[in-house]
Each structure stands twice: as structure tokens, then as C-alpha cells.
Amino acid sequence: MHRTTVKVADGALDANQTIAEANRADFDRASVSVVNLMSAPGAGKTRLLERALERAEGNRVGVLEGDVRGSLDADRLSLLHVPVVQINTDPAFGGECHLDANMVRSAIPDLPLDEIDLLVIENVGNLVCPAEFRVGEHRRWMISSVAEGEDKPLKYPLMFRSCELVVVNKIDLLPHVDFSVERFLANLERVNPEAETILTSARTGEGIDAWRERLLGPAAAGRPAGASA
């Protein structure tokens, strides 16, 4: 006699979770570490990646670019001679405001997983839905620009809570905007006391060495080129 196995489906988010786990298994099998990088539009995701990757000698990095439309960011990053795959959520996926696990899965065959050790997934610029969809990543990071204001952790708590690293970017603008780093960090503490933070300016280079080291690992920071800005 066979026991009947009863499966209970919890809806669409579970389908996403199933596919995210399949993606994760593929990444693990290829020994590729995956960062899901999120932010509001214009916080500086692409620029910070450029700053890190322009000195990524020896690191084998790939990028998966998520945008509603176009390949502006992918075109910029491919100038740095890293493999870049673009996902547009507009024509293929109905204009979605986030990447989901199935979109990432559709890109995996185009990714040279055997030739990279790190994959950065640059999500669609949005502080809400990207936080709700795991895509198979190992780490979830976000960037918050000081131009956006110090209240953002309180207004978008799920995003700030779901990330282990918050990069506070555009700190060169601090003299020109009403933004207290101290109050921002206090707001962040209220929603995610465990979050690590790095302060950066992609424009002046301040904090970029710390950011590059965090992204590429201690090995990258130990190189002679690490002394720049």
C-alpha cells in the first residue's frame, strides 16, 4: 500500500522560490557567488560597479543587467570587458518593476558560469518589489544615495531589512543636501540593526577601495592597484 503524499501550494511566490532554488543550485554547482544589487533609480548601481570593475584584474566577474527597457547600463559595463547579459522586463515580461527568479533563469544559458567566480545581478531600480523576489542569490545588497533623503529606511523597510549591506553613495553631495548620515544610520538601525554599511562617492572615489574589497574579496584589495581613488 502506498501512502498518499499531499502537497499544498502557497501560490505564485512559492513558484518563484522553487525557481530561485534551482538557480541557486546551478550557481553553486559552478562555484559562482551571486550578489543581488538593488536600489532606487539613479542611486548609482552601475557607476559603483564600474568603479569596482575597472580594477578587477584577476577577478572573474559577470553582470546580469535588469532594466525595464534598453541596454544603456549593459553597454557601459561591457566596455570593461566583463561578460554582461541584459534582461529587459518590458517586451518579454510585461513591464515588470523587478527581476524574478524565472527571468534570471531565462538568462542563465547565456551566462558563462564556468568562466566567472562572481555574478552581480543589477536589479531594476525600485525600492519595493525587488526585495520580495529571491532570484537565487547568495547575498542581497543595496545602494542608497544621500540625495534620496535620510527617511528611506522607514518608508521602504522591507528593502532595507532584506539586505545585509547598505552602501550609502554620493557622499560628495553631503554639503549640498539636507541629509544627516547619523540620522540615516539611526533610521536603518530601527529596521535592520544587523546591516553593514559602507559610505562611498563614485564621483570622488571616497570609499571605493572599501566597496571594491567588499565586492571582490580581500584578495582584490591586497593588489598594488588598490591604493587608488
Next chain:
Amino acid sequence: MHRTTVKVADGALDANQTIAEANRADFDRASVSVVNLMSAPGAGKTRLLERALERAEGNRVGVLEGDVRGSLDADRLSLLHVPVVQINTDPAFGGECHLDANMVRSAIPDLPLDEIDLLVIENVGNLVCPAEFRVGEHRRWMISSVAEGEDKPLKYPLMFRSCELVVVNKIDLLPHVDFSVERFLANLERVNPEAETILTSARTGEGIDAWRERLLGPAAAGRPAGASA
């Protein structure tokens, strides 16, 4: 003999459209003009409303605040003695990244429509989905901060295309960011050649008179107080 009427349902967006039309009818019946104000997080929607409303003498304005969570912006605006109703998409609506017509409908009973002539709906900070959901508004406007970068019209074309007015805010930061107003306007022209634009700095007051006049009508600008900033 009766003819059979066949109705074809086109799905969820049509339900939104039906409710948006009901909202619009309610607004029209009360002679309330409605602006749906959209932007990325931190572009300055609330600050620009504050700047306009602090000299709104004689204008009867109400605000409907959309946020994932909290009432930070509503609290700020209620200091200006305008009626403000907060919609949180998080607990009641599953953390949605936009307002839809049904959420706005749920707030209408709390709005003193007979006591206002203008209703500003401050949408959730997001450049994607708010553009897809009409809520019963007469006008769709957006704010784009120069800190976000000049490529945004190309990356979020539906949002920029769906608005008749694009306010370019934080122009006091122009000396400190890599943003060419000319290139931004050329990008905007590519996706929405009809769009009107106003350049503002909520911080220095530049362009605020033009913004206030656009929001409150020529009557507001003709007042003695209009000479400020």
C-alpha cells in the same frame, strides 16, 4: 425577444479602469481637480508640495499620501493645515509598489471633497508601476531629480510618456552632479515630445513660483505672496 449582450473581460487592468472611472465621476461631481504626482523615491514630491502649499492662501487643496508604510510625509503636510489622508499599501494591500484605483476609492470617504478644489495624490515612489494604474486623476505629473541622472526617460519610458508635466528638481545640485539639462531634455523629447517641463529647486526656491502657479492655477500666482523665493 431579447438580444444577448456579450461582455468580454480583459482582466485585472480593466477592473482598475472601471474603478478609476467611478473615482473620476466622484471627483467631477464634487468639482475637484485631481493630480496624480509620481516620481522615484526621494525626488522631492513632498518637499515640492510643501513649497507650493505654504503659500496656497485661498486655494482649497487636499492631499492623498501613498506610501508602503508609515505616515512621515502625511505628517509633514498636515502641518500646513491641509486635509491629508494616508494610504499605506503595506498592511492593507500586500505591500504594493503603486497606488491603484481601488486603494484611492477606499480613501474617498475620508476626503472632504466638498471642501477642496484640488486633490494631489502623492503616489508611491517608483518609476515603473504607478504609470500603469490610472486612479481617476485628471492630470499625471512627475518629478525627476537631477541626482538620478539624465538617462532616466530612456530607462523608464512609460512613466515619462504618461505624464504631461515633468518637473526637473534639485537643480541646485547641477554644479555637483554629472547631469546635462540639455541631454535630459533631449532624452525626454525622444519618449515624450509633448511633455511640458519646469526646472525647480525646492531648496533654494528657484522655479518654485512657476511650479506653484502650475499647480494652483494662474489665480495663485497673481497674489501678492507670489513674489517670493
